[in-house]
Amino acid sequence: xxxxxxxxxxxxxxxxxxxxxxxxxxxxxxxxxxxxxxxxxxxxxxxxxxxxxxxxxxxxxxxxxxxxxxxxxxxxxxxxxxxxxxxxxxxxxxxxxxxxxxxxxxxxxxxxxxxxxxxxxxxxxxxxxxxxxxxxxxxxxxxxxxxxxxxxxxxxxxxxxxxxxxxxxxxxxxxxxxxxxxxxxxxxxxxxxxxxxxxxxxxxxxxxxxxxxxxxxxxxxxxxxxx
Numbered sequence: 508x509x510x511x512x513x514x515x516x517x518x519x520x521x522x523x524x525x526x527x528x529x530x531x532x533x534x535x536x537x538x539x540x541x542x543x544x545x546x547x548x549x550x551x552x553x554x555x556x557x558x559x560x561x562x563x564x565x566x567x568x569x570x571x572x573x574x575x576x577x578x579x580x581x582x583x584x585x586x587x588x589x590x591x592x593x594x595x596x597x598x599x600x601x602x603x604x605x606x607x608x609x610x611x612x613x614x615x616x617x618x619x620x621x622x623x624x625x626x627x628x629x630x631x632x633x634x635x636x637x638x639x640x641x642x643x644x645x646x647x648x649x650x651x652x653x654x655x656x657x658x659x660x661x662x663x664x665x666x667x668x669x670x671x672x673x674x675x676x677x678x679x680x681x682x683x684x685x686x687x688x689x690x691x692x693x694x695x696x697x698x699x700x701x702x703x704x705x706x707x708x709x710x711x712x713x714x715x716x717x718x719x720x721x722x723x724x725x726x727x728x729x730x731x732x733x734x
Contacts, residue, residue, distance in 0.1 A: 539614065624670060
């Protein structure tokens with residue numbers, strides 16, 4: 508036990524600053540993905556729900572384009588997608604390397620993941636909710652903001668929590684384009700240098716962050732659940 512503690516102290520003593528920087532890079536990538544997922548993925552999920560066959564704004568053309576985006580970007584192997592996006596990333600940012608540029612492809616996937624989860628949450632809402640909104644003469648915006656999002660808020664928060672865990676996992680891949688982050692740090696300074704104590708320590712940090720995120724998300728979700 509003392510040996511393990513001594514090794515962990517060595518890791519933080521030698522690489523504390525680098526670990527802090529790597530955690531900050533991961534935090535940036537994940538937080539940016541969350542913001543993009545909420546601002547774009549949530550509305551996209553609503554659009555897919557409303558324009559699907561039988562929806563209150565049924566529109567096959569709009570639904571097909573929106574649903575195709577989600578399906579393609581969710582099914583694309585992420586590592587290959589990052590490489591596939593390099594030309595566009597370089598066009599937008601002037602480079603395909605670095606944390607900011609590496610977050611670009613992750614944002615596309617974040618939108619697709621949360622849009623699909625949003626669709627699933629909204630479709631699971633009771634049919635009576637849609638009927639109540641229609642019987643009260645609610646407009647489409649009123650139906651969305653006063654009925655669907657209000658009644659589905661608990662599930663949407665929980666879904667965002669699950670999506671965030673995926674974002675953390677995906678962020679570890681972005682080291683291939685110089686994105687940095689704690690996963691890339693574990694590979695470069697731990698695995699490739701055969702410093703397995705460092706590697707396992709950083710893995711535990713990632714797991715601890717995921718556990719905390721899940722606990723926080725679950726707590727907020729339960730607080731919002733008024734059923």
